[in-house]
Structures are given as structure tokens and as C-alpha cells.
Amino acid sequence: MNDSTEERVGIFEEVKEFPDPSAARRFAGLVGLDEKKERLLKEARLLLDPDSLTHWSEQFYHKKTKIIKLFEDRPPLFIFAGDVGTGKTALAETFGDAVARETGLSMTLYALSLNARGKGAVGEMTSLLSMAFTEVRQAASRASGRGGKRTSGIVLLVDEADALAQSRELAQMHHEDRAGVNALIRGVDDLATGNLPAIIVMCTNRLEALDPAIRRRAAATFIFERPNEDQRRAVVKPVLEELGFTSHQIESIVTATGACQGRSYGYTYSDLTQRFLPGLFLAAYPARKASYDLAKKVIEEHPPTPPFQEASSD
Ligand SMILES: Nc1ncnc2c1ncn2[C@@H]1O[C@H](COP(=O)(O)OP(=O)(O)O)[C@@H](O)[C@H]1O
Ligand SMILES: [Mg+2]
Structure with a gap:
């Protein structure tokens, strides 16, 4: 762990570099998530390596097609929703390792849990989110490198995002209530427009409690279920x-x-x-x-x- 890693741990629950063997083991041990894993890896590849989109377009259509533009403009946000204990956190914490192995990029996970840290005050959660996004944006700018070729990517995990909704309900649509949500939306939009090699994963046990403006932004929402x-x-x-x-x-x-x-x-x-x-x-x-x-x-x-x-x- 170098100095800058230690600093980052201040805001985040965990900062982890991939590839990492223990993450690979956990990822491989997740049962029943094959479709989600595959889709996530594909999405991650597209977000982290936008050149591969252009290559596809050039290869098959000899030009930059409109469909590519659509993909490029999507916010890099994935929502993991579903029951407690169904693998949301486990998948979010480990898929960065599979991405790293597949793309050859080094990946860094920045994990933030709203439940553990931002409990209670909406203001606290809001500043936590703002700081986290600022930090990730800076790291992602460094990672995007010069001259296009990316060397690394970032996964920002916003876990237990229900806390945001809960505190809003408690605040009873108090004027402060939107501050946390707005910080999140701003963070997501900034990362999207920056064309940066960062992916945001938000986990929630209550999809319906997530703000519609956030749900709308998600490139994909994965629903996790109990094992059959x-x-x-x-x-x-x-x-x-x-x-x-x-x-x-x-x-x-x-x-x-x-x-x-x-x-x-x-x-x-x-x-x-x-x-x-x-x-x-x-x-x-x-x-x-x-x-x-x-x-x-x-x-x-x-x-x-x-x-x-x-x-x-x-
Ligand atoms: N799909 C899965 N396959 C195997 N074990 C799982 C799976 N999902 C969860 N687990 C086990 O349950 C633990 C808790 O899962 P977690 O990802 O924290 O659930 P959630 O975040 O959805 O509440 C994991 O560490 C793992 O041991
Ligand atoms: Mg969890």
C-alpha cells in the first residue's frame, strides 16, 4: 500500500487493486450469476475500452455508426438490486478482478457503504458522496492516460444505497432530502460526460426506493434472487x-x-x-x-x- 492508497482509504471502506487472487476465487465461487457476470464484463469492456466500439463499427460497417454514439453516451452506472444475501456486494466487490484479467488493465475498486458511514444525517451522506466522486473522478482522469490508450480502470461501489432513500423518507421530503440524491446524480453525470474509465455500481435491497432519476440513468439494472x-x-x-x-x-x-x-x-x-x-x-x-x-x-x-x-x- 503506498501513501496515496492510505489517504484514499479515509473516505472509502476499502480500496483494492486488481488482479487479486482472493477476489478471483470469490468471483468464481458465486453461483447462479453467470448471465450477470457475462453481461457485466461485456459492459465493462465497452466502457473501459471505447476504441473497441469504433473497431467493431469500422470492421463491419467501415464507418462510425450511430449505434456506437448511443453506447458512448450512456452513464456508466449499474444498479444491483434484490434481496439481502444474494451476492450483490460479493459480485460488485470482485468483478473488477475479472475485468482486469480480461482486459489486461489494472483495476481499482473504491468501495463506499452508505449504511455504515453515512447513517443519520443526510448532510453527512451528501458530503461523503461528493468527496467520493471527486476522488474517483481524479483517479479516473489519471487512469485515462494521455493519447487515448488506457492503462487502468476504476470501479466505484456505492453499497447499501437504500440508506439514501431511507434518510429521505425520514426527512419527509425535507428540503435537505434531495441533497444526497443530487450529489449522486451529479457524480454519475460528471463521470459520464468525462468519458472516463470508471464504472459505478450501486447496490440496494429496495429498488423501488431508489430515486427515479437515478434508476433512469442506469445503463443496466440487475435483479438478484434467492437460489433455486x-x-x-x-x-x-x-x-x-x-x-x-x-x-x-x-x-x-x-x-x-x-x-x-x-x-x-x-x-x-x-x-x-x-x-x-x-x-x-x-x-x-x-x-x-x-x-x-x-x-x-x-x-x-x-x-x-x-x-x-x-x-x-x-
Ligand atoms: N450467488 C452466490 N453464490 C455463492 N455464495 C453467495 C452468493 N451470493 C451470496 N453468497 C454468499 O453470501 C455472502 C453475502 O453475500 P452478499 O454479496 O453480501 O449479499 P448482498 O450484498 O446481496 O446482501 C457472500 O459473501 C457469499 O458467501
Ligand atoms: Mg450487500
Whole structure:
């Protein structure tokens, strides 16, 4: 970590350089997100390497086509929306590594969480956002290099963006309420017009609570969902198989972690990776092997997290 990296950490939760092996492992381990991963990488490539757009146009049409211009003008904003524990943060934090590997550019992640940092005062969140965008804009200007050829790119993650909406609701459309949203919109627009090698990802558990002006700007919105049966199997099977569970037992665990017993929802990914599997291990450790009976007990003791909407409706 050099001096300038340390400075940057002041505003951000995390500043991370890619490629990075642990990010690559996390990215590869994300189940059920293949389509999103592919689309995101393609979009990122287009944003970070606008020359490739021109090449395509020249190659197939021998001129710069209108469709290219359309693409170039899009704000570099992606919204990740959906239930808690479905991989929004995990994907946002790690796809920069895949981009780095694919493009050969070095990538830097600047991660900001509005929940952890900007809680409460709208003013605080507003200045945090403004500072973050200023910082990213400067870094992106440096990264865009001279003479066109880019050497690096930036991912700005604005996580837990619900906080912005929540504080607006609390402020009851108080005049201050739009300040945070405006700071965000200004930041996004500045990055868009600057033609800079930066991508913004905003994560939210409540898409409908995001300001329409922000939603409208998104180049794409990805909706994240709880794992279906196949996806739950993909998460638990390799772990349980190794522990000696039979395929029959694994199947009944896959079923028991789905929507059943009158529940309309099943386990989230994080319910499986951060509650069920660690719970199973702790139940077995240190005295015995992990068994099917223990697994059943852990499932009974750890029902799935209720969907965000239901949990927060009042
Ligand atoms: N698609 C997925 N495949 C495998 N594990 C996942 C997936 N999504 C989430 N997880 C697990 O759950 C944890 C929390 O996910 P996270 O990305 O923080 O959820 P969100 O930001 O959507 O609330 C991850 O660190 C990972 O262990
Ligand atoms: Mg998250």
C-alpha cells in the first residue's frame, strides 16, 4: 500500500487493486450469476475500452455508426438490486478482478457503504458522496492516460444505497432530502460526460426506493434472487459430499432449505454459506463428525431470513 492508497482509504471502506487472487476465487465461487457476470464484463469492456466500439463499427460497417454514439453516451452506472444475501456486494466487490484479467488493465475498486458511514444525517451522506466522486473522478482522469490508450480502470461501489432513500423518507421530503440524491446524480453525470474509465455500481435491497432519476440513468439494472433448487445444490453439495453425506441426504437438505413448510421463500445464499454450513460445523466440532441428523437440527434452528420487503414493511 503506498501513501496515496492510505489517504484514499479515509473516505472509502476499502480500496483494492486488481488482479487479486482472493477476489478471483470469490468471483468464481458465486453461483447462479453467470448471465450477470457475462453481461457485466461485456459492459465493462465497452466502457473501459471505447476504441473497441469504433473497431467493431469500422470492421463491419467501415464507418462510425450511430449505434456506437448511443453506447458512448450512456452513464456508466449499474444498479444491483434484490434481496439481502444474494451476492450483490460479493459480485460488485470482485468483478473488477475479472475485468482486469480480461482486459489486461489494472483495476481499482473504491468501495463506499452508505449504511455504515453515512447513517443519520443526510448532510453527512451528501458530503461523503461528493468527496467520493471527486476522488474517483481524479483517479479516473489519471487512469485515462494521455493519447487515448488506457492503462487502468476504476470501479466505484456505492453499497447499501437504500440508506439514501431511507434518510429521505425520514426527512419527509425535507428540503435537505434531495441533497444526497443530487450529489449522486451529479457524480454519475460528471463521470459520464468525462468519458472516463470508471464504472459505478450501486447496490440496494429496495429498488423501488431508489430515486427515479437515478434508476433512469442506469445503463443496466440487475435483479438478484434467492437460489433455486439447482443453485442451492451447487452451494451445499461439494461441502456436504466431502463430509460423507449421501446424495439422498443432500437432496433432502436441498429441499428443506427451499420454500416449504408453508413458507413462500427459501434460504438466501448467505443463509446457506454464513448460517447453515458454519452452524453445521459448529454443531459437530470438536466432538464428532457432521451428520445428517445434525444438519436437520441446524436447519430447524436457522430458518431462512425473511425477504427484505416483508421484514421491513410497517
Ligand atoms: N450467488 C452466490 N453464490 C455463492 N455464495 C453467495 C452468493 N451470493 C451470496 N453468497 C454468499 O453470501 C455472502 C453475502 O453475500 P452478499 O454479496 O453480501 O449479499 P448482498 O450484498 O446481496 O446482501 C457472500 O459473501 C457469499 O458467501
Ligand atoms: Mg450487500
